[in-house]
Amino acid sequence: MTSPASAGDLPDYAPVPQSSLGVALNDQGYYVGRVERNLYWVTDGVYQSAFLTTTDGVVLFDAPPSIGGNLRRAVDEIAAANGVSNTVTHLVYSHHHADHGSAASLFDGDVTRIGHEETRRLLIRDGDPSRPLPDVTFADTYTLQTGGERVELAFHGSNHSPDNIYIHFPDHDTLMFIDVVNAGWVPIYNLNLSEDVQGYMQAPDIALSYPWTHFICGHLGRLATRDDVAVHQQYIADIEASSREALASVNPVPYYVQAGVNAWAGVKGHLDAVTERAAAPVIAKYTGVLAAADIEIFTTTTTFAIMQSLRLDKGPSGPVHP
Numbered sequence: 639m640t641s642p643a644s645a646g647d648l649p650d651y652a653p654v655p656q657s658s659l660g661v662a663l664n665d666q667g668y669y670v671g672r673v674e675r676n677l678y679w680v681t682d683g684v685y686q687s688a689f690l691t692t693t694d695g696v697v698l699f700d701a702p703p704s705i706g707g708n709l710r711r712a713v714d715e716i717a718a719a720n721g722v723s724n725t726v727t728h729l730v731y732s733h734h735h736a737d738h739g740s741a742a743s744l745f746d747g748d749v750t751r752i753g754h755e756e757t758r759r760l761l762i763r764d765g766d767p768s769r770p771l772p773d774v775t776f777a778d779t780y781t782l783q784t785g786g787e788r789v790e791l792a793f794h795g796s797n798h799s800p801d802n803i804y805i806h807f808p809d810h811d812t813l814m815f816i817d818v819v820n821a822g823w824v825p826i827y828n829l830n831l832s833e834d835v836q837g838y839m840q841a842p843d844i845a846l847s848y849p850w851t852h853f854i855c856g857h858l859g860r861l862a863t864r865d866d867v868a869v870h871q872q873y874i875a876d877i878e879a880s881s882r883e884a885l886a887s888v889n890p891v892p893y894y895v896q897a898g899v900n901a902w903a904g905v906k907g908h909l910d911a912v913t914e915r916a917a918a919p920v921i922a923k924y925t926g927v928l929a930a931a932d933i934e935i936f937t938t939t940t941t942f943a944i945m946q947s948l949r950l951d952k953g954p955s956g957p958v959h960p
């Protein structure tokens with residue numbers, strides 16, 4: 639681990655906007671709060687998970703290792719305060735990634751684990767004992783009914799990961815959808831480390847097609863609103879428009895002429911120029927609006943990924959040689 643002392647001084651970043659700041663944590667480093675009625679969310683300021691208390695026990699949604707044992711403490715705290723069972727009966731995986739799931743092994747015993755069929759396949763592939771396999775899987779939709787509660791799980795195609803699901807709480811006015819929108823913050827590198835660029839870009843529309851007021855996005859220290867999703871969509875739309883403009887206006891020929899026989903040097907010169915031209919106005923527009931917009935590499939790598947997807951997925955990648 640790199641310690642702050644050896645990491646050097648923090649560059650002079652813009653202040654985090656007030657509206658992006660999260661809740662205060664307790665002495666143990668977590669916050670647990672009510673989303674609506676018996677649905678709760680937990681954060682350590684960077685990661686989020688959620689749980690539902692029911693007449694039969696507790697249903698967990700994700701188990702990020704950074705929250706880890708504090709998830710147990712949060713469940714115990716709420717169960718004790720409300721006089722309900724603290725027994726974890728179910729655990730739902732939002733997707734297979736370890737950073738949202740590898741405290742799952744803390745909740746063993748008689749726990750039913752639920753996830754998308756692709757989550758199970760990827761967890762078998764990756765063989766990490768800290769993420770036990772889902773016992774119950776589904777392809778398109780699954781209704782979880784337990785202890786008088788209902789949760790609707792659905793898969794609408796790949797986005798951040800090939801298995802990322804929408805977790806809708808119709809009786810709690812809430813949607814949980816992880817690693818696409820960061821409430822009040824820009825996505826980190828490469829559209830939040832996403833595998834399917836077009837799927838990622840289209841996912842917020844799907845999220846907004848559900849009825850909800852509260853949105854559990856998986857990261858940072860507050861819940862999201864429909865306005866947060868709209869601002870995220872505008873940020874991505876601005877990058878797409880800016881990338882189209884830059885692709886059309888940067889002439890690649892001089893870069894290839896200059897590079898001579900080193901064709902890949904020509905590619906680098908051309909694509910770096912397109913990326914820089916496309917990202918610069920977006921970084922300027924969102925600094926002070928979305929936290930970390932001025933950490934330029936986040937927006938430039940996201941711009942690069944979108945610009946490449948415009949060429950490769952949407953096409954054309956260039957004129958057809960006569």
Ligand SMILES: [Zn+2]
Nearest residue numbers: 735798799817
């Ligand atoms: Zn992820």
